[in-house]
Amino acid sequence: MSTSYRQLAIDGIWNNNVVFAQMLALCPLLAVTGTATNGLGLGMATTIVLVASALLVSVMRNIIEAEIRIPAFVLIIAILVTIVDLLMNAWLHDLYKVLGLFIPLIVTNCAILGRAESYASKARILPAMFDGLMMGLGFTLVLVTLGGVREIFGSGTLFANASLLLGSSFDFLEMTIIPGYKGFLLLILPPGGFIILSLLLAAKRLIDARKQSGAELADVPPGADVKQVSI
Amino acid sequence: MIEPRPVGGPHAHSGASIGRTMGLVMLALVPITLFGLYQFGWPAVFLLLVTLAASVAAEALSLKMAGKPIKLFVFDGSAILTGWLIVLSLPPWAPWWIGVLGAFIAIMLAKHAFGGLGQNVFNPAMIARTVLLISFPVEMTRFLAPKPFFSGDTPGFYEGLSISFSGHPAFDSISSASLLGTVKTQLGQGVALSDILSSDFNLWDMAFGIVPGSLGETSVVLVLLGGLFLLITRVITWHVPVAMIATMVVLAGLSNLIDPGVYPGPQVHLVSGTFLFAAFFFATDYVTAPSTGLGKLLFGAGIAALTFIIRIWGAYPEGVGFSILLMNAAVPLMDTYIKPRIYGRTRSGEPIRHEDM
Numbered sequence: 031m032s033t034s035y036r037q038l039a040i041d042g043i044w045n046n047n048v049v050f051a052q053m054l055a056l057c058p059l060l061a062v063t064g065t066a067t068n069g070l071g072l073g074m075a076t077t078i079v080l081v082a083s084a085l086l087v088s089v090m091r092n093i094i095e096a097e098i099r100i101p102a103f104v105l106i107i108a109i110l111v112t113i114v115d116l117l118m119n120a121w122l123h124d125l126y127k128v129l130g131l132f133i134p135l136i137v138t139n140c141a142i143l144g145r146a147e148s149y150a151s152k153a154r155i156l157p158a159m160f161d162g163l164m165m166g167l168g169f170t171l172v173l174v175t176l177g178g179v180r181e182i183f184g185s186g187t188l189f190a191n192a193s194l195l196l197g198s199s200f201d202f203l204e205m206t207i208i209p210g211y212k213g214f215l216l217l218i219l220p221p222g223g224f225i226i227l228s229l230l231l232a233a234k235r236l237i238d239a240r241k242q243s244g245a246e247l248a249d250v251p252p253g254a255d256v257k258q259v260s261i
Numbered sequence: 262m263i264e265p266r267p268v269g270g271p272h273a274h275s276g277a278s279i280g281r282t283m284g285l286v287m288l289a290l291v292p293i294t295l296f297g298l299y300q301f302g303w304p305a306v307f308l309l310l311v312t313l314a315a316s317v318a319a320e321a322l323s324l325k326m327a328g329k330p331i332k333l334f335v336f337d338g339s340a341i342l343t344g345w346l347i348v349l350s351l352p353p354w355a356p357w358w359i360g361v362l363g364a365f366i367a368i369m370l371a372k373h374a375f376g377g378l379g380q381n382v383f384n385p386a387m388i389a390r391t392v393l394l395i396s397f398p399v400e401m402t403r404f405l406a407p408k409p410f411f412s413g414d415t416p417g418f419y420e421g422l423s424i425s426f427s428g429h430p431a432f433d434s435i436s437s438a439s440l441l442g443t444v445k446t447q448l449g450q451g452v453a454l455s456d457i458l459s460s461d462f463n464l465w466d467m468a469f470g471i472v473p474g475s476l477g478e479t480s481v482v483l484v485l486l487g488g489l490f491l492l493i494t495r496v497i498t499w500h501v502p503v504a505m506i507a508t509m510v511v512l513a514g515l516s517n518l519i520d521p522g523v524y525p526g527p528q529v530h531l532v533s534g535t536f537l538f539a540a541f542f543f544a545t546d547y548v549t550a551p552s553t554g555l556g557k558l559l560f561g562a563g564i565a566a567l568t569f570i571i572r573i574w575g576a577y578p579e580g581v582g583f584s585i586l587l588m589n590a591a592v593p594l595m596d597t598y599i600k601p602r603i604y605g606r607t608r609s610g611e612p613i614r615h616e617d618m
Contacts, residue, residue, distance in 0.1 A: 214396050215395060215397070
């Protein structure tokens with residue numbers, strides 16, 4: 031297993047992003063990203079579970095028999111999600127009420143089981159935790175971006191109710207981008223989530239394609255006859 | 262001896278083209294549009310112009326982004342027709358940005374994101390109308406009683422400009438609900454249907470379109486005229502409109518017989534809302550309707566049944582838009598199971614054999 035932390039970071043946040051590349055965890059993604067704050071909350075909760083499950087799975091990877099690894103992973107993840115669920119209920123109760131069912135549902139989030147199966151169960155503890163952290167940050171990035179775009183165009187604000195999540199010292203995050211905006215309800219509703227997600231995916235592929243074609247051009251030795259063919 | 266040398270199938274070109282078809286549909290829309298513009302004055306004219314311009318701009322932008330030839334497609338009529346249909350389904354005094362947003366949603370999201378003309382699963386104009394209705398319920402249901410030109414109370418040119426572009430009509434006492442909205446609200450308040458209809462339903466006014474409603478959907482007579490023109494010029498076939506109307510008549514007639522106090526009769530359902538307009542102009546779209554006669558019959562019947570269900574039991578007073586989109590989604594399935602007979606073959610796909618061969 032590759033233990034290059036730099037590569038793990040690039041893969042987790044961009045190349046092998048949970049949403050952009052693996053297309054996992056779309057259900058909570060589309061359901062909670064009506065605002066950037068909700069996205070950030072779910073992203074942070076998921077990241078905590080990802081890192082902790084990577085730690086436990088990696089520690090126990092030599093004890094768990096291969097035949098029963100899936101139930102074992104699910105059990106580990108379920109325990110962690112229950113802990114996060116109870117903690118958020120106790121200390122972030124307002125946000126907990128907003129995110130509601132999607133905190134307990136982190137347990138069914140394919141991305142977490144996917145990382146446990148494909149990386150943490152084969153890697154040493156530190157790389158496994160780092161991978162979980164980067165995957166979680168990549169997921170959070172998408173959640174916040176999607177939530178932010180939907181919030182700005184859907185209701186004209188950004189990071190509304192951020193103080194519920196981060197405490198009153200983060201009041202400054204709560205912005206009204208478009209004053210007097212009456213709202214574009216569709217973007218707050220589930221179809222808006224699909225539409226904006228598809229636009230973000232298209233943007234990611236466009237960036238990758240640009241980068242790749244730039245790299246290919248750079249590979250061509252200077253003076254070579256380059257013809258651009260449009261199809 | 263002359264040897265026949267086949268150079269192509271035994272087909273003759275009928276002269277049909279995208280441009281010609283779109284042109285004929287637009288021709289069929291002209292009387293409806295002129296009447297709508299006459300009835301609702303300058304704000305409607307501005308809304309039409311702004312939306313058509315936005316549709317062409319959206320089409321050109323999409324073609325450029327997709328790397329397709331712009332000149333070839335931008336004026337083939339499909340973008341203009343889409344924009345035109347959107348305007349006709351909007352409240353006539355809607356602010357300019359409603360029309361522009363509708364045009365961009367229809368052309369970019371509903372048409373070109375799927376691959377352009379002929380590839381779209383859903384009717385672009387209907388998507389635009391539905392998105393706008395869900396997103397801006399206030400602007401999209403602000404219907405008003407007709408204020409015809411030359412009648413004295415029409416807003417003038419500059420007043421019209423301010424209604425369309427600054428969004429603040431100088432007066433606000435003219436808005437009134439459409440019939441379907443009134444029926445839904447008042448039934449909810451426990452008013453008997455016969456009382457509602459006797460005060461708000463006048464078949465004659467509905468037929469000629471001297472009622473509140475969307476820009477191009479109020480006049481039943483002119484919609485029928487346009488539909489007939491499309492049937493005669495063979496732009497559309499009879500299947501979808503006939504299936505829609507027949508299904509609606511049966512369902513509304515039966516429910517009306519069961520309890521006339523709650524269910525309005527077929528005449529109310531047929532002439533109100535966008536039902537007839539959609540039957541001839543939206544549901545007959547080549548791209549998003551099934552390709553066989555039987556499929557079209559099923560498609561039309563499904564739209565009418567869903568419309569009836571939404572109008573009677575749903576939260577929205579009008580359900581034609583949702584019904585068409587739902588049935589659009591079922592079209593690929595219908596086209597998979599209901600296939601036309603291949604020319605020269607039987608239904609099971611075997612070549613037809615003749616005795617003398």
